[in-house]
Amino acid sequence: MVTMDLIEACRTFTAVSELGSMTLGAAASGVPQPVASRRIAGLEKRFGARLFDRSGRGVSLTPFGQDMLASAKRLVDLADTMLLDADRARLRPVSLAVPRSCTTRDLAVLTASAKSGGFSIDIHPAPPARRLDDLSSRRVRAALQAVPEADGTWVVELGCAHRMALAGPVRLAALRRARSRIAGAGPELSGKRLRLLVEDDVSHVRGRLRRAAEVAGLLPHQVVMDSSDPAAVAGVLGEGDLLLCSAAEAKELGLEWSPLIEPELKRGYVLAATSNDDAAVLSEFSDEIADCLAGVPAGTRGEDVLAGAPGENVPAGTPVGGGSK
Structure with missing residues (x-):
């Protein structure tokens, strides 16, 4: 089984082999030399053979070490690629489908507020049926869904x-x-x-x-x-x-x-999302969302954010207390 310890040990192994020195390899790996030495020793114990010949002038790869170097590099490169992909995925904006009636300024305030909190939103204006379809097909990660007034987190008087x-x-x-x-x-x-x-x-x-x-x-x-x-x-x-x-x-x-x-007549809206995380984070901007929907604030009666299995519509936020604007 590949573990983080194995990946970091392989990272040290490749650094030491490239630099020909345990001291320089440790520095390149960002760890003290004793830690680097323990990592190499742990790899040798796990593989059942020595990776380096040690001498007063430094270290050199054994034939076994030469055979293992390419695999170690591939593992390190794969781990680095995965970490980079994770960073990109974490920073990717959450696509949010909203009513076309939301004004540019109100949407800009919502987007700016989210950004100041370290969260990016990508706005997708669309009619009600399209918002529902885009969410169910995962073209967006969240949507403001039209619902009957009694079921709404926010209501808009018509x-x-x-x-x-x-x-x-x-x-x-x-x-x-x-x-x-x-x-x-x-x-x-x-x-x-x-x-x-x-x-x-x-x-x-x-x-x-x-x-x-x-x-x-x-x-x-x-x-x-x-x-x-x-x-x-x-x-x-x-x-x-x-x-x-x-x-x-x-x-x-x-x-x-x-x-x-x-x-x-009143329009009702709920925030629906495909994941717990998106629903929870977006619900922190309830006031800004209310402004986008015509300045109707959320009420105080309700439950915590809910989320279902991926692909399900997840109501979020606090339901209104039954009054109209």
């Missing part, structure tokens, strides 16, 4: 954005077609559509919204899952429709935002 200021909180029933306009402040919403961003193309948001729309008397085409975020925003700017989004997203788009109160 509301309605419009090109004009809204009179107040929005109810889906306000989009129901009416024969005549209802008097009141704000833009006319009757018959308008509610458009969804790609980030909300998940069953726990899209499905719940469509069920609520049906109850409110909206027509099926009034809840729209556009093919892209620009297409959804174009419908708001060009046709006066509403956009389901967070307050931060509305601000980024230059739109007016109001809460959606019937129904109340």
